[in-house]
Amino acid sequence: MAGRFHLVAPETGDAAARRFDADLSESSRGLHASLRRCVSSGIGYHHAGMLPSAKRLVEPLFVEGLAPVVFCTEPFSLGVNYPAKTVVIGQVTKRDDHGFRPLTNREFLQMAGRAGRRGQDRRGYAYICVDPAYPDEAPTEAPDTPEPVTPQTAITPDGVLQLIDGLGPDRDRLRRYMGKSFGGFAWARARAGAAASRDAARRALDEAFAGVGCGDLEKCAAFWK
Numbered sequence: 001m002a003g004r005f006h007l008v009a010p011e012t013g014d015a016a017a018r019r020f021d022a023d024l025s026e027s028s029r030g031l032h033a034s035l036r037r038c039v040s041s042g043i044g045y046h047h048a049g050m051l052p053s054a055k056r057l058v059e060p061l062f063v064e065g066l067a068p069v070v071f072c073t074e075p076f077s078l079g080v081n082y083p084a085k086t087v088v089i090g091q092v093t094k095r096d097d098h099g100f101r102p103l104t105n106r107e108f109l110q111m112a113g114r115a116g117r118r119g120q121d122r123r124g125y126a127y128i129c130v131d132p133a134y135p136d137e138a139p140t141e142a143p144d145t146p147e148p149v150t151p152q153t154a155i156t157p158d159g160v161l162q163l164i165d166g167l168g169p170d171r172d173r174l175r176r177y178m179g180k181s182f183g184g185f186a187w188a189r190a191r192a193g194a195a196a197s198r199d200a201a202r203r204a205l206d207e208a209f210a211g212v213g214c215g216d217l218e219k220c221a222a223f224w225k
Helices: 010-023 026-031 033-039 052-063 075-079 105-112 157-167 171-179 182-208 214-224
Strands: 043-046 069-072 086-089 093-096 099-102 125-128
Touching: 010 033, 010 052, 026 033, 026 052, 033 043, 033 052, 043 052, 069 075, 086 105, 157 171, 171 182
Parallel strands: 043 069, 086 125
Antiparallel strands: 093 099
């Protein structure tokens, strides 16, 4: 088509279009006609509003170089392990339940960390699009460390009833199931750390009072009173 912008050779675009037609049902092809036009030009997009079948198509097209540029939302970098040579972060803010907020270190590192393909690139490149109206919002360098991951599991009456409905009323089975969650792991780790601290304190006390007689202990108690 005249005036069309292509990032790939015509034969590569045709291969992507054929893959699109072969992998998607006729009804899905109709819903994603614009995606077909894009992938035939070497461009894909990936977001939560797409059908899963269309997202599963874009991912291998990107990996195989049939769609070397993919416009995507943050979950692409979180749930799909497909590195790229270059990552461009369109904005450094994100909408949540309370409006817009800056990206966390973890979110920024997760997206920027996709830059650089193992075995193909000596280095990866990450760029940030700076909003001219808010130039100070863009970081001048990558953060050093991500924020700690905290469990987000909330135990509610409705959730407990659903677990019982699915797993039965066996308490031990329910405890094992909950222990497999990240919240269960964090709780068990904190409990183990507290137990280790308690045991260390007991050992320190035993060593401090080793060889001390009962009479001496009584004098110490009287002194501290």
